[in-house]
Amino acid sequence: MPFxxxxxxxxxxxxxxxxxxxxxxxxxxxxxQLRGEYKKAKSIIEDRLSSSLxxxxxxxxxxxxxxxxxxxxxxxxxxxxxxxxxxxxxxQAQGNVRLLLRIxxxxxxxxCDGRLHYWYRQILEDRKKLRPLIEMKRTxxx
Numbered sequence: 001m002p003f004x005x006x007x008x009x010x011x012x013x014x015x016x017x018x019x020x021x022x023x024x025x026x027x028x029x030x031x032x033q034l035r036g037e038y039k040k041a042k043s044i045i046e047d048r049l050s051s052s053l054x055x056x057x058x059x060x061x062x063x064x065x066x067x068x069x070x071x072x073x074x075x076x077x078x079x080x081x082x083x084x085x086x087x088x089x090x091x092q093a094q095g096n097v098r099l100l101l102r103i104x105x106x107x108x109x110x111x112c113d114g115r116l117h118y119w120y121r122q123i124l125e126d127r128k129k130l131r132p133l134i135e136m137k138r139t140x141x142x
Contacts, residue, residue: 019052083098
């Protein structure tokens with residue numbers, strides 16, 4: 001799960017994009033994942049959140065579950081599909097989400113096809129774009 005400062009706040013701030021009834025379902029999937037019950041987490045997302053699979057918050061959790069299951073090809077495909085979808089979010093949130101998805105996609109690409117140089121360059125470019133957002137959040141929290 002992307003619990004670092006760049007990912008976790010973006011992920012939790014996307015809960016509002018879910019239907020209110022879907023939030024506890026997603027949290028149940030995350031709890032199953034954290035307990036190491038990856039098949040259960042995958043099943044919860046695919047079966048009970050199938051109508052929300054196009055939402056970035058669900059995509060990120062599903063991709064992370066695939067990563068925990070060492071299903072890197074599926075992880076990469078889910079993230080690529082999410083980047084091709086247009087989600088109705090505010091422009092700043094859209095930019096933050098796309099950057100997070102691109103970084104996660106690059107990591108999945110490294111794990112999947114081993115083109116370290118190509119994907120690492122992508123991560124560095126995206127991190128440069130993300131750094132001002134991190135600094136801005138730090139100064140507003142202090």
